[in-house]
Amino acid sequence: MLKRTIYSLAIVALIAGCSSDTKLDDAAVGNAGTMGGTGSASGVAPVTIDPNARTAQGPVGVARIIYFDYDSYTIKPDFQSLIDGHARFLKANPNRSISIEGHTDERGGREYNLALGQKRSEAVRRALTLLGVNDSQIEAVSFGKEKPAVQGTGEDVWAQNRRAEIVYR
Amino acid sequence: MVPALAQFRVDVAGVGLTQLPIALVPFKGEEASPQKISEIVKADLERSGQFRGVDASGQALDENSRPDLTLWRSRSADSVVAGSVVRQGDGRYIVQFRLWDVVRGQDLGGQSYTVPQGDLRLAAHRVSDYVYEKLTGERGIFSTRIAYVTKTGSRYALWVADADGENAQAALNSPEPIISPCWSSNGAQLAYVSFESRKPVVYVHNVASGQRRLLANFKGSNSAPAWAPDGNTVAVTLSRDGGSQLYTIPAAGGQPKRLTQSNSIDTEPVYSADGGTIYFVSDRGGAPQIYKMSASGGSPQRVTFTGSYNISPSVSADGRWLAYITRTGGAFKLQVMELASGNVTSLTDTSADESPSFAPNSKLIVYATKLQGREALMTTTLDGKIKARLAGQAGDIREPDWGPFQKQ
Secondary structure, three states: OOHHHHHHHHHHHHHHHOOOOOOOHHHHHHOOOOOOOOOOOOOOOEEOOOOOOOEEEOOOOOOOOOOOOOOOOOOOOOHHHHHHHHHHHHHHHOOOOEEEEEEEOOOOOOOOOOOOHHHHHOOOOOOOHHHOOOOEEEEEEEEEOOOOOOOOOOOOHHHHOOOOEEEEO | OOOOOOOOOEOOOOOOOOOEEEEEEEEEHHOOOOOHHHHHHHHHHOOOOOOEEEEEEEEOOOOOOOHHHHHHOOOOOOOEEEEEEEEEEOOOEEEEEEEEEEEOOOEEEEEEEOOOOHHHHHHHHHHHHHHHHHHHHHOOOOOEEEEEEEEEEOOEEEEEEEEOOOEEEEEEEOOOOOOEEEEOOOEEEEEEOOOOOOOEEEEEOOOOOOOOOEOOOOOOOEEEEEEOOOEEEEEEEOOOOOOOOOEEEEOOOOOOOOOOOOOOOEEEEEOOOOOOOOEEEEEOOOEEEEEEEOOOOOOOOOOOOOOEEEEEEOOOOOOOOEEEEEOOOOOOEEEEHHHOOOOOOOOOOOOOOOOEEEEEOOOEEEEEEEEOOOOEEEEOOOOEEEEEOOOOOOOOEEEEOOOOOOOO
């Protein structure tokens, strides 16, 4: 995971480097006047976002990903020890906080999948608070189908993408 | 210059269509102009499906010429457009034209635009709008703009392009996903969802200046922005109270007001053109369906009754049509419902359609789909007979939103 993060940051840095000298900037500058005479009517000023770092250390030796069945938002018994591990850590470290990132497979609309991914992250949030974790240590969010763990199509791929990831901040 | 982006290519799939034959004579001075005005107008009109270009070769005319009626009738043209493009001393261009009905021998008027070089395509699209409106009686959408998102490798960009897909300019480049762009009713701002801070938050972005501000960044997920027609309010989906529910937020910023109170998913709000009604998606009945309610909240009424998965509503500006995506078997298909009758028409033969958005004249829909495994943007007429594809983009292309009519 750490490897993947570093890799993606490197890519992002590369892209950020490239985009600074795209000629889109010229297009935006060229908008000195408009239809009728005051500034271009079709100009667009480009904005480039810098990447931000993520992921601090959580409990050692405890997995961070909970997988879900198709069209399901309940945590399977296999993942109870994972939930327990994070609950213990968060209760012992009340100054630490997590983001729970819900994800879906690629099928269906982007916004509806965002809402479905939210149901998965909320399920994990509820499981942790039931074990006594303070709700203020947790933020449940969703990426919908936007950040698949595995690219491709078919049930094997989809099963790996229907998940909630626990990320320490 | 922008990277080479091909424009929408037309694929007329209908039979028995009546297409008006029109001759676009090369504008006087066009050779020296960076944009070939007559070619842009011809492509615009043909893409609408309502016009057929007639051979205009070997003719030299401008807006002051009286066309030879016998000649154009012999070429089977019903109308002729002639004009000129002249560069002024200050670097701006004057584009002038006149439209003729050569069947009746009637002058249908013309216009003159003075524009900087960067707006020459816009001037051409305004010629197209004029011609389209004179000859069909409907307002043209050629000078409107479309926003969409591309994904190239791990990089995302939000683009603003002319309605023909040309002149694409990046409004935002990001290492994280961007979804759900939505134009403000004056066409100056886009609201969208960005994941740049490792969670979905809603921004409002002035495209001309590049200025952007956070509109919704509450605990949990913030998504699905929809601008109210008066421009003062944005409806959004927030999970801050647990679960995805609808809220409104003042466009200038402020506290959200909760619109729905359910234990189910409520998302994808869109306003009717009069601002009085919000259409949205809810799974309160066990599966996602489209509902409507008063824009100030209240009890929702179900709108879609066929199928077990109906999402992504878009309402036409004339209030007659609802476009949405339905799942049938494993396929996701664009459909349009005539709201008065409830009659539903399926518009495509593709199986991964997404994100429909009506053109402001209610005559076309832009949507995302997959063709040969690649994401593509398409436009279609409401009968599904005439489709055009935004081709030539590297990477994936998605999330189109058709902007409003531009101020003249």
